[in-house]
Amino acid sequence: MAVDAKLLAPKQVARNVDRYMGNFRAQRKWVVKVALIGLWLYPLLFLRPPFPKIEPRARRDFVEKRFVRDIAYGRVRIGRRLIQAMFRLSSQMAYLGYYSDPATFDSVGYKPFSKRPRYSDAVGSLPRPPRVTCVAPPDGDTISADAVVIGSGAAGAIAAYRLAEADRSVLVLERGRHVDPSDFSEDEVKQISDLYADGALQLSRDFSFQVLQGMCVGGSTVINNAVCFDLPDHVLRDWNGSRHEAGLDPARLARSFATVREWLRVRRPPSPHLQAGAEKFLEGARKLGLTEPPYSVDVVEANISDCPGSGYCNIGCPFGTKLSMLDKVLPEGQQRFGERLRILPECHAERIETTDGRAEAVAARLSDGRRLRVKANTVVVSAGAIASSWLLMQSKIARPRAGRSLCFNMASPITADFEEELDSFDGVQISHYLQAPRERGFVMETWFNPVVSQALNMPGWLDDHRRNMARFRHLTAGGVLVGTTTAARLRPALTGGVDIVYTPARKDVETLVDALKLLGRIYLAAGARRVMPSTFQFHAFGSDGELHQLDAYKRKGKRRYLSIGTGHPQGGNPIGGEPGKGVVDPSLRVHGFRNLFVCDASVFPSATTVNPQLTVMALADYAAPGIAATR
Numbered sequence: 001m002a003v004d005a006k007l008l009a010p011k012q013v014a015r016n017v018d019r020y021m022g023n024f025r026a027q028r029k030w031v032v033k034v035a036l037i038g039l040w041l042y043p044l045l046f047l048r049p050p051f052p053k054i055e056p057r058a059r060r061d062f063v064e065k066r067f068v069r070d071i072a073y074g075r076v077r078i079g080r081r082l083i084q085a086m087f088r089l090s091s092q093m094a095y096l097g098y099y100s101d102p103a104t105f106d107s108v109g110y111k112p113f114s115k116r117p118r119y120s121d122a123v124g125s126l127p128r129p130p131r132v133t134c135v136a137p138p139d140g141d142t143i144s145a146d147a148v149v150i151g152s153g154a155a156g157a158i159a160a161y162r163l164a165e166a167d168r169s170v171l172v173l174e175r176g177r178h179v180d181p182s183d184f185s186e187d188e189v190k191q192i193s194d195l196y197a198d199g200a201l202q203l204s205r206d207f208s209f210q211v212l213q214g215m216c217v218g219g220s221t222v223i224n225n226a227v228c229f230d231l232p233d234h235v236l237r238d239w240n241g242s243r244h245e246a247g248l249d250p251a252r253l254a255r256s257f258a259t260v261r262e263w264l265r266v267r268r269p270p271s272p273h274l275q276a277g278a279e280k281f282l283e284g285a286r287k288l289g290l291t292e293p294p295y296s297v298d299v300v301e302a303n304i305s306d307c308p309g310s311g312y313c314n315i316g317c318p319f320g321t322k323l324s325m326l327d328k329v330l331p332e333g334q335q336r337f338g339e340r341l342r343i344l345p346e347c348h349a350e351r352i353e354t355t356d357g358r359a360e361a362v363a364a365r366l367s368d369g370r371r372l373r374v375k376a377n378t379v380v381v382s383a384g385a386i387a388s389s390w391l392l393m394q395s396k397i398a399r400p401r402a403g404r405s406l407c408f409n410m411a412s413p414i415t416a417d418f419e420e421e422l423d424s425f426d427g428v429q430i431s432h433y434l435q436a437p438r439e440r441g442f443v444m445e446t447w448f449n450p451v452v453s454q455a456l457n458m459p460g461w462l463d464d465h466r467r468n469m470a471r472f473r474h475l476t477a478g479g480v481l482v483g484t485t486t487a488a489r490l491r492p493a494l495t496g497g498v499d500i501v502y503t504p505a506r507k508d509v510e511t512l513v514d515a516l517k518l519l520g521r522i523y524l525a526a527g528a529r530r531v532m533p534s535t536f537q538f539h540a541f542g543s544d545g546e547l548h549q550l551d552a553y554k555r556k557g558k559r560r561y562l563s564i565g566t567g568h569p570q571g572g573n574p575i576g577g578e579p580g581k582g583v584v585d586p587s588l589r590v591h592g593f594r595n596l597f598v599c600d601a602s603v604f605p606s607a608t609t610v611n612p613q614l615t616v617m618a619l620a621d622y623a624a625p626g627i628a629a630t631r
Contacts, residue, residue, distance in 0.1 A: 129320025153219020156382030162624030218326030245577030247586030273309025275427030277476020389572030483607030
């Protein structure tokens, strides 16, 4: 699909996809297999041979008619959502297998960082960062620890560090692998397979909403953009108000924000190498008067230092300049506290054993299939909004509230095409933001990716997709974030594991579409030839007057054709002053338990709209003294 066999043989594309599928362990692998089988068999419904048996030209015509046009124009009535997901997944596998191969890079003008002229000067003086040491799994089936922290990401690493600092002996259980940054590769497929939850295939039950999270030592901090925003004052007031009664001490929480900012060197700019496409965003915002109050436009703050601008934030920085938990907090903790901070990777916590209001042990499974029981005096759940909620549900803790109030910073991008070459892949991936007035309910951020990730997010199918990829050097992109107001929930999946059940609220989609129209106007004001939203039906708008066509996606029947997802899942185990309003109390202790805590984004009572990483880390620092004092 939309690949050039002259550059790369179809069999090689298939081998590249096989390599991706073989490198990660996930229950969602079956989704891709079913999608490909469905693609092969779908022509039988129209009395045609199976897809691989159709002559190539006729095969292309079939795809154009039965997938692109039939779905885009609503001609499919039964199973439309499944057919749409089948086509999207199958196409994305083709893009992944094709554009991950270096033989295709010259065709779009992409250069890996190591091939760029400034590479040697950019990395030559960088010091070797400290490294994490992990422990091997025990020979037996039971071990004991003073404090167990489940998860090694933004919250888990901070909590583990503070507990070790308080003379507690800590064992961190991490479901993902430990991949040392010295082993990070420029191969996007390998990095996605190694570092992302479900190999970036974590989808809602109806396949319409993608949730991206890290699953490795260091968690999502290894694969995010390190963007740091303080928790907006109005969000904290809402959390502490009568609706949630979170009971957070604003002054003490502010001190934790300041502490984390200094500790992780949160600064702006994140790098001296800001991608050129971001300048177009700034130019357009200025021309539209959006750089003045009540709007705010600036370079993002991030826990990044001495960044060479590789553009690899989302696939793992090999240089140690993104001060993730893998590069900063965990290795520094091990240097300071030695054996008091141990990390056991590839250990999946499956259930928490409890007796009379106490957490007694964590039942886990190792990567080789062996079961492991970890006895502990204190248990801290920091596995992220999805995994932490599911763990409590599997443990029959905090029923029925756990896993019922998830929220997200819902996101969708606009891609802009300019006459001049921008090489937006060269530089830090997210560099600027626009924050709208509170009542408008959105934030914008500039954005671009290396070639594979950008191909997976590129608007258009077949020839449109290929033509857009041929313009790769001329493109830039921005994304819109909207804090969702309708709660999602978790349910057991029919195939095992967890399903995310979520339908975006009409109001949230309307906010998103209005913001996308404004983002399109920003790029057009800066001189873009065209702007392209991420919709199933391909659109390329060349003037402000055409952007009103996006209003169609506000309608119920069209919303599913707007590509949305999130890298910021939140909620599921919200803070509440009493059991009827939340899962955890203001100290982040699970209601009804003496020694069980939840400490991550799952405790958020509502979505923040801004990037939540700094709030997650600050809350962990805030709660740590109370956790450390509990046995």
